[in-house]
Amino acid sequence: MDSIALLLAATLNAGTVLAFAALGLLINERSGIVNLGAEGMMLVAAIAGFAVGVHHGDVMGFAAGALAGAVMAAAFGVLVIYLNTNQYASGLALSLFGSGFSAFVGIAFTQEKLPERMHFSIPGLADIPLIGPALFRHHPMVYIAVVLTVALAWFLYRSRAGLVLRAVGESPESAHALGYPVRRIRMLAVVVGGALCGLSGAYISLVYTPLWVEGMVAGKGWIALALTTFATWRPARVLLGAYLFGGVTMLQFHLQGEGVQIPSQFLTMLPYVATIVVLVLISRNKSFIRINMPASIGKPFFPGS
Amino acid sequence: MLKLESRPEQSRLMSIGSPLLALLITVVVGVILFALLGKDPVRGLYVFFVEPLKSVYALTELAVKATPLLLIALGLALCFRSNVWNIGAEGQYVLGAIFASGVAMNADKSTGGWIVILVLAAAVVGGMLWAAIVALLRDRFNANEILVSLMLVYVADQLLSYLVYGPWKDPAGYNFPQTITFLKSTQMPRLFTGFRVNGGVIIALLAVAAFWVLLFRTYAGFQLQVGGLAPAAARYAGFSSRRALWTALLLSGAMAGLAGGLEIAGPLGQLTPYVPAGYGFAAIIVAYVGRLHPVGIVFSSILMSMFYIGGELAQSRLGLPKALTGVFQGLLLFALLACDTLIYYRIRWKAARAPAAKTPVISTEKKVA
16 A cells, blocks of 8 residues: 555656646647747756755745746747747757756756755645555645646636637737737747746756756656647646656656566656657547647747738 | 848848857857856867867867768758658667667677678668657657657667666676677778778768758659648649658668767777767757758768867866757757848848737637636
């Protein structure tokens, strides 16, 4: 029983990493922008969060991570939105820059350790057998991810601003004709999305792994990108998908613990292979994807050209 | 207020000027970065841009590092021109190295030098197979090639790790995760004694010519590029987008695999966990900086090779982390993309107009569940 509780707890933990990033990317993509720079933003946010978190605690660490993600996203946004560059190439540039920059800055922090970790638990609930250790002894960010998902779903489907955001993503021309500042809205979406990717990166270095290792994001940014497609651009499904993938990631350690006779490398492959399998399953039906995908995704919008 | 105004025609001048401008921006940022780190910027620039060119030995080392970049970038240029986003060349490169090693480790003392051809052929097959997975999943299941090719990089890295820690580990290697050092017969002949540069450079230059012909002098190359520039036009003309997808991915996979094989049959000489050196990702930058043109890529691969060597020198001479290379690589691509705007637009000074009064047009909110 204990091992099930542990696996569940670890799944929530790993899922939270993916949830923040994928929710951020969801906001981007709902406005019509694909940011392939998620991996790079998360890496820079991870080192920024860690560097600040070492001396100033978790809250400042997360703030630094979000800021780092937002700043990088803003640079990307200026390029693709105001200079009309190719979104894929620009996102790649961001990822390449991020992995180099984080490794460069991070050298000074490879030996650092975070101060003694606080143990969180929700009074009362945390003592329930099985469920308590599985669900109610997590870092506050785990619960914030859930709240954020609900808030984002409300925003997208129940608020006027969310409607405008979706309109921009579906048809920037129409939104522009109606007088909405398409480029400013997209920029805002990109920066907010970057900040959320930043929170995800900071979560990795402050809570999930708690230390700094070069390249520690290890493809989670790309998996988060795949998640938005998997979730057909819906917040609740993004969260579920994140936990599902979190579970797959954690399964490898669980299986290793159980003494399964598979070389560890094949277990490490699991989340990546699972991503491919899931992409294949979800993309198979072309029209299903087309119906759900924001129509202007990946396409530049340049008024007056 | 500065405004972008679209040019009636693409600027040819800027399409060549933009990479130079981007390089200048990267250098300026580099100078600032050196100054911030308390290092002499002149010495920093010297290490990156002069030392890699200073001696015959340095020049040959430059060629050693430029070769894989050049080979991979040629394939990627073809891909990007066809609007196929293969960004997993790193994985195809690793598979090339693995397949090449699989052949090379079977050589014994009596094996002749012909085995090099087999080693390289295996590498090409390995790279193509890995890229074929991407093509198959895209073609058959519509799976996004960016994500699939990238995920396969991580899978390839784990496969490599499994082999060198497991079945392929050198039994007499003091438990180091590496294969045996491959016999001399499996290695590409060197061009000059005393230098590491080998026949791979000649293969790479022949590939440049081959890609130039393919892109600009064959009907197949024309079809690929039309498909990339104007998918609708290509469809009306009856050009198969499926064939374009397969051609682009298989060719780029083959090139990345070949690059991996040449590393095994050259500078590395054995399979280790350090085979993935980021060449597959750096080659993306090389392809863009070289304007997706085979001849341009020759120059950009040399430039990127200077970044690699400069990074290593900066580590040994200036005590800076080697990761500096990655910073400059990323900066260069970022600056290039920004500068490329000038190919399509020109900057004009315009007096700011008074913004038109905003009148909300939608008054009733649609309820969408």
